[in-house]
Amino acid sequence: MKRVKAFAISILILLLMVFIVIPAAQSQVKEYKLTLSECEEYKKMFDDPRPYLKDFYKKVVPTEVYRRLTYDVEAMKKLWAECVGFRAPDVVGKIAPEIKPGKYTYKDKEKYPGLKELMFPDYYKRFNPSTPPHVGNFSEITVVPTRQYFFALPVAEATRKNMGRTKLDDQGYIINESYNAGYPFPQPDGKFKAQQIVYNMFKRYSNFENYFITNRLLGYTKNLRQDYDGATEWYDLRLHGRATMEPYGWFDERARVNGEASATLIKHLAPRDNYGTAFSIMYYLDPDKFDQFLIYINVLRRIRKMSTTDTQDPVAGQDIIYEDKEGFSQKLSPKRYPYKFEVISEREYLIPAASWTGSEYINSKNYEYHNLEFERRPMYVLKLTQLDKNYVYSQRILYMDKETFILYHTENYNQKGRLYRTFDMVPYFIPEMGMFIAANWLYRDHIDQHSGFGLTYVLPAPWLAREHIDLGGLIKKGK
Amino acid sequence: MKKRKLLTLVLMAGLIIALTFSSAVAEEFMVLGRSLKLFGFATQEFSYGFRDKYDTESNLNSALMNLFVEGDYQITKDLKFYGSGMLTVDWIYQLKGNHDSWNDQLFSKSKHNLNVDDKYWQLLKEANITWTPKNFMFKAGKQIVSWGELLAFRIMDQINPLDTRRGFLDVEFETTIIPIWLFRAEYYLPIKPSWLQDLGFEFVYNPNADFIPNQDIMTGNADGGIWAPNITTSIPFPPFKAHLATTYADISTPKRWKEGNEFGFRAKASIFDTIFTLNAFYGRNNSPVTLFTPPYISPVLPHIFASDGNLLLHPFQEGKYPLLKFVGVTIARDIPGLKSSFLGGVAPLVYLEALYAFDSTFTFTNPIVPVIQRFGKSDDLRTGINVAWKVKIPFLNPISYFSFTGEFLYRRIMDHPSVETVSDAGGTPLKENNYQTFLSVSTQYFHTKLTPSFTWIHDINSNSNYFIPKLVYDLDNHWHFTLGAQLFKGAKEGQGLQLFDNKNQIFFKVAYKWG
Numbered sequence: 001m002k003r004v005k006a007f008a009i010s011i012l013i014l015l016l017m018v019f020i021v022i023p024a025a026q027s028q029v030k031e032y033k034l035t036l037s038e039c040e041e042y043k044k045m046f047d048d049p050r051p052y053l054k055d056f057y058k059k060v061v062p063t064e065v066y067r068r069l070t071y072d073v074e075a076m077k078k079l080w081a082e083c084v085g086f087r088a089p090d091v092v093g094k095i096a097p098e099i100k101p102g103k104y105t106y107k108d109k110e111k112y113p114g115l116k117e118l119m120f121p122d123y124y125k126r127f128n129p130s131t132p133p134h135v136g137n138f139s140e141i142t143v144v145p146t147r148q149y150f151f152a153l154p155v156a157e158a159t160r161k162n163m164g165r166t167k168l169d170d171q172g173y174i175i176n177e178s179y180n181a182g183y184p185f186p187q188p189d190g191k192f193k194a195q196q197i198v199y200n201m202f203k204r205y206s207n208f209e210n211y212f213i214t215n216r217l218l219g220y221t222k223n224l225r226q227d228y229d230g231a232t233e234w235y236d237l238r239l240h241g242r243a244t245m246e247p248y249g250w251f252d253e254r255a256r257v258n259g260e261a262s263a264t265l266i267k268h269l270a271p272r273d274n275y276g277t278a279f280s281i282m283y284y285l286d287p288d289k290f291d292q293f294l295i296y297i298n299v300l301r302r303i304r305k306m307s308t309t310d311t312q313d314p315v316a317g318q319d320i321i322y323e324d325k326e327g328f329s330q331k332l333s334p335k336r337y338p339y340k341f342e343v344i345s346e347r348e349y350l351i352p353a354a355s356w357t358g359s360e361y362i363n364s365k366n367y368e369y370h371n372l373e374f375e376r377r378p379m380y381v382l383k384l385t386q387l388d389k390n391y392v393y394s395q396r397i398l399y400m401d402k403e404t405f406i407l408y409h410t411e412n413y414n415q416k417g418r419l420y421r422t423f424d425m426v427p428y429f430i431p432e433m434g435m436f437i438a439a440n441w442l443y444r445d446h447i448d449q450h451s452g453f454g455l456t457y458v459l460p461a462p463w464l465a466r467e468h469i470d471l472g473g474l475i476k477k478g479k
Numbered sequence: 480m481k482k483r484k485l486l487t488l489v490l491m492a493g494l495i496i497a498l499t500f501s502s503a504v505a506e507e508f509m510v511l512g513r514s515l516k517l518f519g520f521a522t523q524e525f526s527y528g529f530r531d532k533y534d535t536e537s538n539l540n541s542a543l544m545n546l547f548v549e550g551d552y553q554i555t556k557d558l559k560f561y562g563s564g565m566l567t568v569d570w571i572y573q574l575k576g577n578h579d580s581w582n583d584q585l586f587s588k589s590k591h592n593l594n595v596d597d598k599y600w601q602l603l604k605e606a607n608i609t610w611t612p613k614n615f616m617f618k619a620g621k622q623i624v625s626w627g628e629l630l631a632f633r634i635m636d637q638i639n640p641l642d643t644r645r646g647f648l649d650v651e652f653e654t655t656i657i658p659i660w661l662f663r664a665e666y667y668l669p670i671k672p673s674w675l676q677d678l679g680f681e682f683v684y685n686p687n688a689d690f691i692p693n694q695d696i697m698t699g700n701a702d703g704g705i706w707a708p709n710i711t712t713s714i715p716f717p718p719f720k721a722h723l724a725t726t727y728a729d730i731s732t733p734k735r736w737k738e739g740n741e742f743g744f745r746a747k748a749s750i751f752d753t754i755f756t757l758n759a760f761y762g763r764n765n766s767p768v769t770l771f772t773p774p775y776i777s778p779v780l781p782h783i784f785a786s787d788g789n790l791l792l793h794p795f796q797e798g799k800y801p802l803l804k805f806v807g808v809t810i811a812r813d814i815p816g817l818k819s820s821f822l823g824g825v826a827p828l829v830y831l832e833a834l835y836a837f838d839s840t841f842t843f844t845n846p847i848v849p850v851i852q853r854f855g856k857s858d859d860l861r862t863g864i865n866v867a868w869k870v871k872i873p874f875l876n877p878i879s880y881f882s883f884t885g886e887f888l889y890r891r892i893m894d895h896p897s898v899e900t901v902s903d904a905g906g907t908p909l910k911e912n913n914y915q916t917f918l919s920v921s922t923q924y925f926h927t928k929l930t931p932s933f934t935w936i937h938d939i940n941s942n943s944n945y946f947i948p949k950l951v952y953d954l955d956n957h958w959h960f961t962l963g964a965q966l967f968k969g970a971k972e973g974q975g976l977q978l979f980d981n982k983n984q985i986f987f988k989v990a991y992k993w994g
Contacts (some may be wrong), residue, residue: 227954270956310869317953362555398489470667472666472677
């Protein structure tokens, strides 16, 4: 017994010595985060019109990090226009030209029938006072002049440098080895144009390449009674095609060898049943290689391997399935639930393209959006028809911006052709960073008649390393 | 004094309930510039028995309340404190204190054991500090360390004791696992070859600051309450039948600090999308092995006869908490090749668990003269497999999947004596080969608000069964309602789950969760 004790103590001492002796590979940047309470001091969930975005990142992000992530705006504008071949303000204004910048309420819909032509059907329907069964209507909007959007200079440079290099196979699926960095198809064209557009969306550079998110999501029944209040923290690492944060290209050799796309760790803060649960997801570039999904289950105090083929069951309390994340996150594969891809429309629409100020908000009494700024945007409308009748959806309609490839609106139809779930996002745009932040979310379930909206606070996290999102990180984040 | 204690409890419960519902209770506070998160739940459950036998009551059987509070305080970026507390009260003892049958059947005598959980380690659940510098994690204090992959059967999960005094009631996890004082250290290699996705090492040390064993179901209504098993025996004289009543046991416990120290070591790796662990443990069994001692089994004044006229016989025993030494392995992965688009496209997951215990101590009993017993040793092998599969059955549920979870447990006593019978620590009889199965199926309706489920546990050796049909309704994040039943059916008299045949019941629980 004494020997066993001595052995145990020796192991402990050894571990401590290892910790002291091995030079700690200190991150260049000290870790910084905001709790949900701290975020809400800048922007509350409800009734908060403060234009907090104007200097939020300058205040919160360390000066050195902020400096490294900001670029010359005019240079970004110029280069991005070269990449995509146009500037958005130059290609809009042709449909319903009588709809000019200004304020409009839902009562103006009769007076301006052009609004119906300019808005896609779901937005036009939402342009009304709040009414069951869903939250997220808006009864007033402000139309602003169309603005040019662009991306961070290194992203635009990588896009231009690699233009034409990314290849698709003879079925239109990306050949991963041919992709390096940037947006692979800034000027989509040809037989597989629709798939090129979708791949642009998948390779997007929004939310920073390392990011930390604090997120709150609220859910409502068909009577607009709140039945879900959840909060999470997300830690995300982009592992390939890195352009704005070191290391550039592949995050490390392991990412390159294993073909790792990104890694995410999600820690649940609320509701109580979820508190202390954490997920770790490793996404692979190869569509035939299943992502690794581990969960630390709070009540079991254990890590459990989960199946990443479990992608169609509704997430508890919410209006999405796993593959609805950020509007559409299903892996494109010819073997597993393949789609037929079509561009069914290319035209301008009036949409809340982005908030530059963060002043939009939701009213706590009637759950309407306020202070939304709408712009005419050149859009792609894609139709993805599911070829496997066993999938939960028969088709998806995606509304994506032509200039930025941001996905704004998704309509998902069930196998009977009935509208099932929709997704909407109003991002933030940080012009000096050339960065979109996926900020305001709206999910609607049209069959269960349930809806939810979320607010996301995103920080660049250059301090993030694998230790934060691997098995060890999962255990540390769990209860 | 008793009234004062009860009043104190009521006031405490009322205060906690009031705080729970108060708008003044915030989810997150800032204390000294750092985040403190508070959560908790309050549950009230009622169970209603069907049969009126000596070991049970028809109508209300229990009125179990749990009040749970937990707090998470982030002291620094790498240092965190977590604490939780719980108050458990079974109000049945107050509600039925004056009922004749409750007193006659001696259930009221179990009040000291089952009315209020007021020991410090029951009120204080967890209290631990976690330090996570770089690739390390250190956790010290009262905590839970859970090993293994199986859900229904505990193979590797031997570190923390369990509280099963209230039997198979639908309890929260927090009410069943008992946190104990442990030190835990983990290290995850930062640099690995590309084929090795993760590799970590875990070390657990139990200094035995306070020996807390399994709180098992107890024999005799006066100790075990409504969950005391129905163990009867024939006797050669009137009334010809006897119930096994309260056990008088002298169990030696390891001395604090000096004895009962435990060590656990585990290596965890993720290789080719499979999670492996290698486990080693040296410590004590959380349940005792026992032997009959003179007078072996006897009536005890003042209650010689049970309310049904049968004799009450009390076993006299001595025992100890024997050493438990094992090595084991777990494997977890999904089987993508078995996924089928027709079934919903989800691959099944398989979890394997196996341990080999060296020189485990059992009670060997003479089958002819059962009071002749001895401690015997044998290695034993415990293995189990869990298969979890989500399947789409559209005509039953067009929206959500059905989750099927099945487990099979096999345990072999390597040197099982040819004549004597063997009992495990805790008194469970064991054959040379022992088999148990578990099956659970659940799904969700109405936007995941309504969850029906059905669970079936089958002990193959005794051919006995335990069924739990259940319906859970989640009104929102806060309010949850559960309606269910617990049904026992054993084929062999006096064996396995047949001992609980009279305890079939329905239960209803309301839970309010906050935070």
